[in-house]
Structure formats: C-alpha cells, structure tokens
Amino acid sequence: MNETEMRQDGSGPRLQLIKAGLKRRYAKEKIFRTLGIAAIFIALLMLAVLFVTITKNGYGAFEQTFIRLDVAFDASVIDPEHSGDPDVLSSANYSGLVKKTLREMFPEVKSRRQKRDLYSLVSRGAAFHLRTMVMADPGLIGTTQTVWVPADDDIDMLIKGHIKTGGGGGSRVKADKAAWVDTLVKKGAIEKRFNVAFFTNGDSREPELAGIRGAVVGSLYTMFVTLMLSFPLGVATAIYLEEFAPKNIWTDIIEVNINNLAAVPSIVFGLLGLAVFLNFFELPRSAPIVGGLVLTLMTLPTIIIASRVSLQSVPLSIREGALGVGASRMQAVLHHVLPLALPGMLTGTIIGMARALGETAPLLMIGMVAFIVDVPSGIFDKATVLPVQVYLWADSPERAFVERTSAAIIVLLVFLLIMNALAVVLRKKFEQRW
Amino acid sequence: MKYSILLLVIIILSAIGFYLGRRRSAGTVNGEIRRLHSLPGYYGLYVALWCGLPALIIMVLWLVFQSSVVMSIVISGLPPEIQSLPKEQMSLVINDIVNLADGLVTSDTADKFLLLAAEHYNRLRAVGFLSLVAVIMSICTAGLGFSMRYISPSMRARVKVERAVQVMMILCSTVAIFTTIGIVLSVLFESLRFFNKIPITDFLFGLHWSPQMAIRPDQVGAAGSFGMIPLLTGTLMISAIAMFVAVPVGLMSAIYMAEYAAENVRTAVKPLLEILAGIPTVVYGFFAALTVSPFLREVGAKIGMDVSSESALAAGLVMGIMIIPFVSSLSDDVINAVPQSLRDASLAMGATQSETIVRVVLPAALPGIVGSILLAVSRAIGETMIVVMAAGLTARLTANPLDAVTTFTVQIVTLLIGDQEFDSPKTLAAFALGLVLFVITLCLNIVALYVVRRYREEYE
Numbered sequence: 068m069n070e071t072e073m074r075q076d077g078s079g080p081r082l083q084l085i086k087a088g089l090k091r092r093y094a095k096e097k098i099f100r101t102l103g104i105a106a107i108f109i110a111l112l113m114l115a116v117l118f119v120t121i122t123k124n125g126y127g128a129f130e131q132t133f134i135r136l137d138v139a140f141d142a143s144v145i146d147p148e149h150s151g152d153p154d155v156l157s158s159a160n161y162s163g164l165v166k167k168t169l170r171e172m173f174p175e176v177k178s179r180r181q182k183r184d185l186y187s188l189v190s191r192g193a194a195f196h197l198r199t200m201v202m203a204d205p206g207l208i209g210t211t212q213t214v215w216v217p218a219d220d221d222i223d224m225l226i227k228g229h230i231k232t233g234g235g236g237g238s239r240v241k242a243d244k245a246a247w248v249d250t251l252v253k254k255g256a257i258e259k260r261f262n263v264a265f266f267t268n269g270d271s272r273e274p275e276l277a278g279i280r281g282a283v284v285g286s287l288y289t290m291f292v293t294l295m296l297s298f299p300l301g302v303a304t305a306i307y308l309e310e311f312a313p314k315n316i317w318t319d320i321i322e323v324n325i326n327n328l329a330a331v332p333s334i335v336f337g338l339l340g341l342a343v344f345l346n347f348f349e350l351p352r353s354a355p356i357v358g359g360l361v362l363t364l365m366t367l368p369t370i371i372i373a374s375r376v377s378l379q380s381v382p383l384s385i386r387e388g389a390l391g392v393g394a395s396r397m398q399a400v401l402h403h404v405l406p407l408a409l410p411g412m413l414t415g416t417i418i419g420m421a422r423a424l425g426e427t428a429p430l431l432m433i434g435m436v437a438f439i440v441d442v443p444s445g446i447f448d449k450a451t452v453l454p455v456q457v458y459l460w461a462d463s464p465e466r467a468f469v470e471r472t473s474a475a476i477i478v479l480l481v482f483l484l485i486m487n488a489l490a491v492v493l494r495k496k497f498e499q500r501w
Numbered sequence: 502m503k504y505s506i507l508l509l510v511i512i513i514l515s516a517i518g519f520y521l522g523r524r525r526s527a528g529t530v531n532g533e534i535r536r537l538h539s540l541p542g543y544y545g546l547y548v549a550l551w552c553g554l555p556a557l558i559i560m561v562l563w564l565v566f567q568s569s570v571v572m573s574i575v576i577s578g579l580p581p582e583i584q585s586l587p588k589e590q591m592s593l594v595i596n597d598i599v600n601l602a603d604g605l606v607t608s609d610t611a612d613k614f615l616l617l618a619a620e621h622y623n624r625l626r627a628v629g630f631l632s633l634v635a636v637i638m639s640i641c642t643a644g645l646g647f648s649m650r651y652i653s654p655s656m657r658a659r660v661k662v663e664r665a666v667q668v669m670m671i672l673c674s675t676v677a678i679f680t681t682i683g684i685v686l687s688v689l690f691e692s693l694r695f696f697n698k699i700p701i702t703d704f705l706f707g708l709h710w711s712p713q714m715a716i717r718p719d720q721v722g723a724a725g726s727f728g729m730i731p732l733l734t735g736t737l738m739i740s741a742i743a744m745f746v747a748v749p750v751g752l753m754s755a756i757y758m759a760e761y762a763a764e765n766v767r768t769a770v771k772p773l774l775e776i777l778a779g780i781p782t783v784v785y786g787f788f789a790a791l792t793v794s795p796f797l798r799e800v801g802a803k804i805g806m807d808v809s810s811e812s813a814l815a816a817g818l819v820m821g822i823m824i825i826p827f828v829s830s831l832s833d834d835v836i837n838a839v840p841q842s843l844r845d846a847s848l849a850m851g852a853t854q855s856e857t858i859v860r861v862v863l864p865a866a867l868p869g870i871v872g873s874i875l876l877a878v879s880r881a882i883g884e885t886m887i888v889v890m891a892a893g894l895t896a897r898l899t900a901n902p903l904d905a906v907t908t909f910t911v912q913i914v915t916l917l918i919g920d921q922e923f924d925s926p927k928t929l930a931a932f933a934l935g936l937v938l939f940v941i942t943l944c945l946n947i948v949a950l951y952v953v954r955r956y957r958e959e960y961e
Contacts, residue, residue, distance in 0.1 A: 092853050099855035103757025106750045107770060110829075113822045114777055120792050121784070303673035311667060312674075323950075325677045330876060330946040331939065332883020334910050335684055338935040341917065342687030348565065364680045371677070397663040425781025428885035428910070432917055454783045461787045461890060469791065476784050483779060 121480075125473025131262035131275060132223040133215040134189055134251060136168045138197060142209045145201060156201055162194035165216070173247060184244050188251075190217040192264075192276045215258065220274035220467035222248055226257060230466055265474065269440045270456065274467035277460070279475050281442045285355055285435075285450030286424060286482075292359020292446055293366060293423050298416050300363070301370030305412070308371075309378040310400045329368035336365045337432025345433060352434040353449040361429045366419035373415020377408040410497030417490040421483050427454040453479045507560065507634065514641045515553035521645070522548030525652050539659035547658045550665055551648035556637045563633050571629060575622045580614055598622055688939055691932030698926045699727050704933060706730065710896035710907075712916060712927050727930050729937065731896035735813070735906030739888060740881040742817025742902060743824055747881075748874060750821075751828025758829070759836040760858055771830075778826035786890030789819035794891060801903065811893040811905040820887050827877045835869030836862060838957065868956040875949035879942040885910040909938045 142149065145159040166186050170176065176185050193216035200214070201207055217223075221240050224230045225248060230240060240248075251257045268278025304325075312318040340361035344350045350357050381404050389399035430436075435451050436459060443450035451459070453475060460472040523545035530536040537544075572595060576584060583594060594615070601619035652658075696704065707728015754774065758767055794815040801808030808814070839862050847857040863870070893905025894915060916931040 092856070096853045096855045099858070100757070100761060103753050103761060106753035107757055107774075109750050110754055110774055110777065110822075110825050111770070113825075114773065116792075117780070117784075117788055117822075120788060124791070300673050300676055303670045304677065307667070307670035307674045311670065321674055321677060324681050326950055327943065327946055328677060328680060330879060330942065330950075331684070332879075332885070332910070332942055334883065334885045334913055335688070335935055335939050335942075338913070338917075338932060339680070339684045339687050342691060342932070343683050349568065364676075367677065367680070395659065395663060397666060401666075421779065425779075425783070427781065427783040428889075428914070431914055436918060454781050457781075457783050457787060458886065458890070461783075461790065472787060476787065479781060480784070483781070487779060 121473050121476050124469060125475075125477045127227050127229075128265060128470040128474035129262050130227075130259045131264065132218040132226045133258050133260050134218045134222075135256040135258070136165065136172075136189070136193075136214050136216055137211055138164055138168050138214050139211045140164070140197075140201065140207050140209060141167075145208050146205075151205060153202065156205060157198060159198070159201075161197040161201075162191075164197060165189060165193045173250075181243065184241060185247065187219055188222055188244065188247060190219050190275045191273055192217055215260070217264065217275045218257070220465055223275055224466050224470075226252075226259065227470075229470070265471070269442050270438060270451070270459070271440060272438075274463075274465050274471055277468070277471060279453065279456060279478060281439060282451050282453045282456035282475070283478070284442050285439075286452040288355035288443060288446050288450060289358040289362065289430075289452055290420060290424060292356055293362045294416070294420060296359065296363040297366050297370055297419065301367050301416070301419075302374055302412055304367075305371050305374030305378060306400060306405070309375050310404070311396070325368050325371055328364075329372065332428075333365055333426055334428040334432065336361050337429030339364070340429060340433045351447055351449070353437045353439070353451070354447050355443065355450050355452075356446040357433050358430050358435055358450075358452065359446070361433060362423040362426060365426065365429065366423045369419035369422065370412075370416050373418070374408070374412040377411025377415065378404065380411065381407045407499070410493055414490045414494050417486050417493070421486040421490075424486070425454055425479065425483060427458055430455055431458070453482070503630065504560070504564070507637065511553050511556050511560070511637065511641065514556075514645070515549040518552035518645045518648075519545035519549040521649065522546075522652060525649055526654075526658070529652060530654050537654050538657050539662075543658040543662050544652050544656075546662045548645060548648045548652070550662065551644035552641050553644075554665075555644055556640045559637060559640060560633070567629060571622065571625045574625060575618055578621055579618055583614065602626075684939065688932050688936045691929050692936045695926060695929035695933045698929070703727060704729055704930075708898060710912070712912070712930055725926065727926065727933075729909075729934065731898045732907060732909050732912055732934070734898060734900075735892070735896065736882055736908040736910075738900070738902060738906055739813050739817045739820065739892060739908060740878060742814060743820035743881045744874070744878060746818055746821025747824035747828050747877060751825045751877075752832055752870065754825070755829040755832035755836060756858060756863075759833050760854065760862070774826050774829055777822065778830075780823070782823065782884060782886040783890070785819050785823050786886040786888075789815050789887055789891035793819055806903060808903045809893070809905040811891065812903050813892060813906045814902045816888050816891040817902065819891065820881055820884055823884070823887065824877050824881055827880060828873060831873030831876065832866075832870050835866045835873060835953075835956070838869070839865045866956075868952050868959075872949040872951075872953035872956065875945050875952070879945035879949070882945075883910065883938060883942050885914060889914050909934050913938070 141164065144164060145161075146152075146155055148155075166182075169185050169188065170182070173185060176182055196216050197214065200212075218226070221230065222244075225240050225245065248257065264276060265278045267280055268276055269281035271277040308318060308321065312321075340357060344357045344360055345352060350360075385403050385407065386399050389403045390396070394402065430452060435455050437449060437451065438459070439449050439451050441448075457472055457475050457479065460468045460475060523541040525548075526537055526541045526544035527534060534541060575598065576591075576595070579594075586594065597615055598618045599622070601615055602622045704727050707726060708730050709726045709728045710731050711726055758771065762770070794810055794812065797812060797815050797818075798808045798810055843861050843865055844857055847861040848854070852860070888908045888911050892911055893907050894911065895905065896907050896912075897904060899906065913931045913934050916927055916934075
C-alpha cells in the first residue's frame with residue numbers, strides 16, 4: 068500500500084532516479100526516430116535527384132533543331148542527261164546542292180575557311196535527306212523547294228543553350244557561326260521540331276543523326292531469346308525441384324548451386340559467354356543469340372526461385388484433391404497446381420526479364436559494344452542493346468551525346484517501368500489468399 | 502531460315518504422329534476407350550515424342566558440330582603448304598574462305614586455291630544439309646512407324662510419356678549445375694594458361710599492374726606487369742565507401758520501416774526504395790560520371806582539395822546509393838522475423854522503443870543483418886558498370902579516396918573490349934581476374950547464405 072502511494076505522488080528515491088533519466092531517454096528515442104526518417108529521406112532524395120538530373124538532361128533530345136533551306140534541285144547537278152536512272156539519281160552530288168544553297172543564303176562569305184564553317188551549320192545528313200526526297204519523287208528535279216534539314220549538333224546545342232559562343236579555345240562554335248545562326252533565327256529559318264530521327268535511326272557518329280532504333284530492336288531480339296529459353300527452363304526446374312525431386316545430396320547440390328548463381332557477379336557470366344559460346348561453340352560475336360544465352364543463364368536463378376515460391380504457395384489440398392480423384396502425380400501438378408502457380412511464375416519472370424533488359428556488363432564481354440549502324444534483322448545479326456548504347460554514347464565527347472544518352476536512359480526506364488507495372492498488375496489481379 | 506523450316510517440318514510431323522497415335526489407340530479397342538490403359542491423348546503424345554524428339558536431338562547436335570566438321574574437311578583438302586601455316590594465319594584463311602563462300606567478297610581478286618576451297622565449302626554445306634534433311638525425315642518416319650506398332654490397349658502410354666516429361670525436367674534442372682561448371686572451367690582453364698606465362702605469385706602478390714605489353718618482342722615499351730594488389734585495394738576501397746553509405750542508410754530505413762512506420766507509409770515507401778534496385782547500373786554509372794564526379798571536384802576545389810575527376814569517392818557514393826535497397830529489404834525481412842514476444846517483453850519492462858530496438862531486436866537479428874551486409878558487399882565487389890564509367894583506369898596503390906583507383910571489374914572490361922588475340926597474357930589476365938572475383942564473391946555468398954539460413958532456422 069505504501070509502495071503504491073509513493074509511486075502515485077512520485078516521491079520515492081528510485082522513482083525519482085527513473086524520472087530524472089526519462090527526459091534524456093525520450094530525447095534519445097526522438098533522435099533515433101528522426102534518424103530513421105532521415106535515412107529514408109536521404110534514399111528517396113537520391114532517387115529524386117537521379118530522376119531529375121536524367122530528365123533535365125534528356126528531355127531536350129526529343130527535340131531537334133532544323134534549318135530551312137530553299138534548295139534549287141538543279142537538273143544539271145542531279146541528272147545532267149535527263150536519264151531518270153535511279154543509279155544516277157542516287158549518286159548525284161547532293162551535298163554540293165546543300166553547300167550551294169548555303170552560299171546563296173550568305174553571299175558575303177568568301178574565304179575558304181569561312182565557307183567550311185558555313186557548310187558545317189547543317190548536318191551531314193542533309194544531303195541524304197535531299198537524296199531520299201529526289202529518289203521518292205524525281206519530279207522535284209528542276210524545281211525549288213523549301214526543305215527543313217537537321218542542323219549540326221553544335222548548332223543544336225547552341226540553340227538549346229547548352230554551349231556558349233565566343234572565341235575561347237574550348238568553345239566549339241566560333242563567333243562568325245554564331246552570327247549566322249542569329250541571322251537565321253531572325254529570318255525564322257531555324258526551328259525546333261520533334262526529333263523523329265531519334266526513334267527511327269540506328270546509331271551514328273553524328274549526334275544529330277543518331278537514333279535508338281537499332282538498340283531497341285537489338286534489345287527486343289535479345290529479350291526474345293532470353294524469354295524463350297529461360298521461362299521453360301526455369302519453370303521446368305522449379306517444378307522438378309519442388310514437386311518431384313527426392314531429398315538427396317544431388318538435389319541439395321542443385322539448390323545450393325542455384326542460390327549461389329543468383330549472387331554471382333554478372334560480369335562473370337560475360338566471361339563464361341566469351342569462353343564457351345564464342346570461343347568454344349564459335350557462335351557469331353555481337354549477336355543477340357549469344358546475348359540472349361548469357362542473359363538466360365543469368366536470369367534463370369531469379370525465375371527458378373520465384374517459381375518455387377509460387378509453387379509453395381499452392382496449398383497441399385489442391386494436390387491431394389487431384390490425387391484423390393485418381394490423377395497421377397504428373398497430372399496433379401501439370402493440370403492443377405501449375406495453372407494456379409502460373410501468375411506468380413510470370414511475375415517472377417517479368418522481374419527477371421526487367422533485370423536482364425537493364426544488364427550491360429556481360430554483353431560488353433561478348434562484343435555487343437561494336438559500333439553498328441544498321442538495324443539488326445535477326446538473332447544472328449550484329450546488334451547492340453539499349454543499355455550498351457547508353458554506355459557507348461556516354462563515352463562520346465560531343466556535348467549533344469550527353470543529351471541523347473539521357474534520352475536513351477529515359478526510354479530504357481520507361482520500358483522497365485512498364486514491365487514492373489505489368490508485374491504488379493499481374494500480382495494484384497491473380498493474387499490468391501488460401 | 503532453312504533450319505527453321507526444317508524445325509517446322511519436324512513439328513508438323515509430330516503433330517501428325519499425335520493425331521495418328523490417338524486414332525490408332527481408339528481404333529484398337531473399337532472406340533471403347535475405357536478398355537485402354539491410358540487416355541487416347543497419351544498414345545498420341547507417345548507417338549509424337551518418338552517422332553519428334555530423336556530428330557530434334559540430331560538437329561541440335563548437327564547445328565553444334567556441323568561448321569567445325571565441314572571446315573576441317575575443307576582444310577584437309579587445301580594444298581599442304583597452306584595447311585602448315587601457323588594458327589593465326591590459318592584462321593585468316595578460313596575467314597577468307599567463308600566470306601568467299603557467302604559471296605561477301607568478290608571472287609575475281611581471290612587466289613585460286615581459295616576459290617576452290619570456297620566452292621568445296623559450299624558444296625559440302627549443301628550436301629550436309631541435304632543429308633541432314635534425309636536423316637531427319639527417316640528418323641521421324643521410323644520413330645512414327647516403330648511407336649505406332651507398339652500401340653495396344655495394355656500399353657502403359659501415360660507412364661511412358663510422364664517418365665519422358667520427368668526426364669526432361671531433370672535435364673532442365675541440371676542447367677544450373679552446368680552453368681556453374683561452365684563458369685569454373687572456363688575461368689580456371691584460361692587462368693591456368695595465364696599462370697603458365699606469368700607466375701601465380703607475381704599475380705597474387707605483385708604490387709604493380711600495367712597490362713600494356715609489347716606485342717612484338719623487339720618493341721620498346723613496358724614489359725607488362727600483372728600484380729593484382731593495387732586492383733584489390735582499389736576494389737576494396739570503393740566497396741568500403743559504398744558500404745559506408747549503404748549500411749547506415751539502408752539499416753536505419755529498414756528499422757524505421759519495420760518498427761515505426763505506419764502501414765500506409767510502408768506500402769508507399771517500400772516500392773519507391775525498390776525502384777533504386779531496379780534502375781540499371783549503366784544509369785548509375787552515367788549519373789556518377791556526369792553529375793557526382795564534377796560536383797565533388799567543384800566542392801573539392803572550393804575547400805582547396807584536389808579531387809580527381811575519376812575519384813573513388815564518386816564511384817563509391819553512387820554504388821552506395823545503388824546498394825541501399827539490398828541492405829534495407831534484406832534487413833527488413835530479418836528484423837520482421839524477430840519474434841514479437843521479445844519486443845513485448847522489453848517494452849513491458851519499461852524500455853522505450855529505441856532501447857528495445859537497439860538492445861533487444863538488433864542483437865537478436867544481428868546474424869541475419871551481417872548476412873545481408875555480406876551479400877551487399879559481394880554485390881559491390883562484383884559491380885561493373887558504375888566503376889567502368891566513373892572510376893579510373895590506372896592502378897594505383899593509394900589510401901586516398903579522392904584519387905582515381907581501378908578495380909577488378911574495370912580491368913576485366915578494358916582488357917576484353919575490342920580486338921583481342923586469345924593467347925596474349927593481356928587477354929588471359931582478364932580471366933585470372935575473373936577467377937579471383939568469382940572466388941571472393943563465392944566465399945562471401947556461401948558465408949552469407951549459411952548465416953542467414955542458420956538465423957532463419959533459429960526463429961522458425
């Protein structure tokens with residue numbers, strides 16, 4: 068009784084001791100809690116900084132500066148003999164036409180060096196553009212057309228404000244070029260338009276002509292090979308280990324193996340691909356088939372582990388029910404357990420594929436870093452993939468490639484986002500609580 | 502293309518086999534299916550398997566071995582003075598032949614023997630393909646005829662088909678084993694060749710790494726030295742910086758999420774953190790090289806320190822960000838596995854929540870947390886793209902995180918990108934580095950997995 072009274076009025080010596088420490092302890096509690104929030108905040112902040120940097124750097128690449136030229140498709144240059152022969156048309160001097168147009172726009176330019184500067188206002192792709200126009204419609208010959216051609220990447224960067232002019236040694240745009248650009252802007256002959264070429268072109272040394280189509284198609288082929296191999300292999304392995312395998316040393320070894328493979332650095336898989344697929348089996352270098360094989364071995368553990376978890380979550384009663392009405396074990400698994408486990412397996416597969424899509428290092432080892440202009444047309448063609456394209460462009464010195472790299476990253480992230488969203492939707496839709 | 506047509510033919514033949522087998526089985530009992538041992542579909546599958554499977558196996562074997570067999574026949578038909586050429590020149594000759602045969606090179610400039618060989622090569626390939634078609638067709642029909650004869654009401658078709666399916670599953674599950682064997686063999690084999698040229702002690706304990714070797718013996722220049730210690734210190738330094746970022750942030754966020762956060766905060770924040778793990782590493786590399794490195798350099802210049810533009814710090818920091826979610830999600834699982842009763846007991850004794858966490862929950866979860874940190878370390882050591890893009894190339898034995906250092910993975914990539922001759926120590930060195938990397942990460946993984954498993958068992 069005495070004790071309780073003491074506690075209630077809080078005058079006991081031990082209680083006083085506790086009370087004295089309470090403030091300090093609560094403060095500590097608060098600090099600890101704040102630290103936790105701070106940690107999460109830091110992590111999320113980093114995520115935000117990453118996304119903001121990439122977007123800020125990259126959104127510009129979806130627009131490209133174009134210059135308006137009034138090109139006279141002079142018959143004496145293109146087709147002097149009026150033959151109409153496609154060979155003649157395709158080998159004509161179109162860059163001469165572009166140069167002539169530029170000279171006419173700026174008649175004051177006389178010296179050779181200045182002329183060279185002037186010609187470099189427009190992209191080298193301008194001549195190709197004119198050629199495709201003429202090839203598509205030979206009737207253009209002899210007429211004067213207003214053509215919008217892509218500007219050189221330096222001019223593009225100048226218009227977008229990423230590089231400055233001036234005589235300094237570091238600046239790539241000389242003062243006279245900048246003056247011409249100003250004139251063009253005043254005339255309304257410079258315009259920013261949606262950059263279609265970025266999505267329809269293959270790689271190029273010229274930033275204004277470089278596009279991601281080759282890399283995207285290469286990625287699709289590689290992913291196709293990976294999916295075709297890793298999904299059946301992974302599901303079959305998971306079913307065997309989960310439903311049929313006897314508990315013995317052999318299956319233990321397989322299990323430990325799979326867990327270990329999941330944590331082997333991806334570059335080691337690249338070494339495997341180089342030594343086995345390229346040097347031993349002599350498969351073609353840089354081809355999606357080899358990339359797909361390497362990525363299959365890499366994603367297989369992920370898919371197997373996810374599939375096993377998914378199989379484990381199917382209750383025993385399903386199996387027993389099937390066995391009870393006379394199904395064989397194989398029938399019970401394939402007809403009853405597998406359909407129920409399939410959504411989970413698909414989710415795991417999508418997540419594994421998303422990881423494979425972003426993988427770069429092993430593909431460097433098997434030569435998918437080659438500079439490839441053409442869009443691949445099969446799994447045995449030379450190709451590159453989107454993340455490797457990012458790596459290649461990130462290495463290029465031109466300022467315009469910084470923008471394009473970021474834009475390629477945005478495209479890559481959009482793909483990943485779609486895949487992950489798909490996985491989440493699948494999980495939500497088919498999630499079953501037993 | 503022609504192989505995919507052949508594949509299609511095999512599939513169609515198997516489909517026909519399925520149909521015939523099913524009809525035959527029903528026919529043997531005059532439609533009274535209950536007198537059959539298995540459902541008619543199983544007889545169909547039985548026939549289809551006999552029809553398609555052997556043909557498929559033959560075709561795969563053919564695809565694997567065809568080119569080398571054909572090539573060796575072509576080579577044996579070449580003039581003797583060509584056959585005695587050294588290996589490198591021989592491979593050039595082979596290339597020429599293949600290019601000629603494919604029509605990639607115009608034939609008027611080539612030597613006569615090359616033209617003949619190319620013709621020979623083309624003829625052999627054509628003959629080979631025709632014989633493949635013949636062999637596959639006869640195997641398909643033989644399998645079909647053979648299995649059809651065996652169909653009878655008492656034949657246990659289901660058992661046989663199921664056994665075949667199970668064997669296929671077992672084969673699939675051995676792929677994982679073969680992968681490991683493949684990794685070990687390929688890395689080990691090339692490493693042994695490397696150690697034949699460079700003594701293993703020089704590699705393991707050498708303090709100097711500069712793999713640029715003179716290609717010709719009379720060339721001036723570095724002789725090349727392959728001591729891996731500077732790479733090891735570089736790798737460890739960058740990983741240590743990464744863990745310095747990832748462990749506190751990851752662990753604290755895991756604790757907060759597991760112990761404090763409300764349910765709706767958890768469901769919102771957890772996927773966001775997981776996004777960090779899903780971002781491709783090449784993106785982090787770009788971020789490190791483009792944003793973090795210049796930023797650190799600027800800050801360093803302001804406070805009067807010389808920060809290298811490829812500093813270990815930048816690569817380590819960004820790698821740390823990447824690893825945060827690994828540490829946090831693994832630790833989160835581990836902390837959640839600590840029984841609630843421990844917490845309740847501590848709270849009931851009057852401890853505050855933080856005291857409970859620090860003195861009760863964390864000690865109980867420690868083995869699991871250590872395991873997850875080890876896994877994260879192994880991830881950091883094996884990480885490639887961030888260091889390739891943001892760390893340096895020159896191997897330097899230094900303890901200053903503001904200097905540029907290089908790592909195992911960076912060296913593997915730089916040694917193997919581009920043209921390579923397969924016998925130079927330069928290329929083989931990459932495999933030796935790969936072996937070291939594999940062994941280090943393997944040890945870390947095994948210890949980590951063991952610790953985590955033991956820990957889980959303790960509370961289950």
